[in-house]
Amino acid sequence: MMSDEYLVECKIDDDDDDDDYGVQKIQPSPPPPPQFSSSPSITPQPSLIHVDIRDPCGVNKHLKVEFSDVLAEPASTHSYDRVWIYSGIAFEAMRLWCYRCLTALCAVPVSCLCGCLFALLACMHIWCVMPCIQVCHTCLPCVRSLWMSVVNIFIAPFCTSAARCCSGIHVLFSKE
Template sequence: MISDECLVECPIDDDEDEVQLAFSAPPPPEFASKAPTPSRDPFGINQHLKVEVSDVLAEPASPHSIDQVWFYSLHGFEKTRVWSYRILSLLLAVPFALLCGVSLGLLACLHVWFVIPLGQLTHTFLPCVRSVWVCAVNVLISPVCTSLALCCSHVAIILSNKDWQPLKADKEGV
């Protein structure tokens, strides 16, 4: 049997999350506050994913089209972008979440009902297999891991401000 010393107790208290989720639904547009909403990307991690109309649609400087063309193209672009994201996330996110849930459930079941009992049986009834396994790990896997550790231990990263100077000069000129 496994001693109780290696077991870790992780209490789960989901009550706060459920209360927060219950009150986090946005109000209808007619009751929506004019106050700015908190940023969903405060650190700008997804800045490269933000697409503006001018990034996709452009017009030469000299000939200009009618203002309604730009109004309707902007309106069409924004609605298409928003609804395509919503539809794709609905079509792909739900099945992907179900697939991840099933696969993680299967892995947990296999681990609890197959891997752990097999390990216990091996340690209990087949100590010779355990010694062969330890020997195989020491002969085959340990040298590879040791070699990789030695190779990676000599990697050094040196940071300098030299590379950032032209960027600062460009910003000052603008």
């Protein structure tokens, strides 16, 4: 069964759009998507104001760990009910408070390191990698014609003569 989040509401208008003279009304077309529009659009940046939505792109969906994902007792062996309940409470509390303590100690330095790393990667990509690729694309036709000349002058005659020498060799298989 499909959940409601995948359902789309479509408005269907069965009325005729013809006016009294038999001419249809032309409706304005919707604006193009932002990536196809000619006017520059600024993509909204995540803001620090909304602290409730901390993973809007769903990067860490795999980290939603609960007590039942880690610990489970089969039907044949059960501990006391209170032990099971207190174990679940202790698991959740330790997971929450250890995460809070570790993020209090590590979040700012790690985010600074990640920011520096991504800035370095962006700088290297913009100022080193892309210019090298553009130089290669620019020089590639010259290099291609030079390489074709080398192949036609040196390698092709050698391969042709080796093929002619080997063309007279015949191999026969016989059972003795």
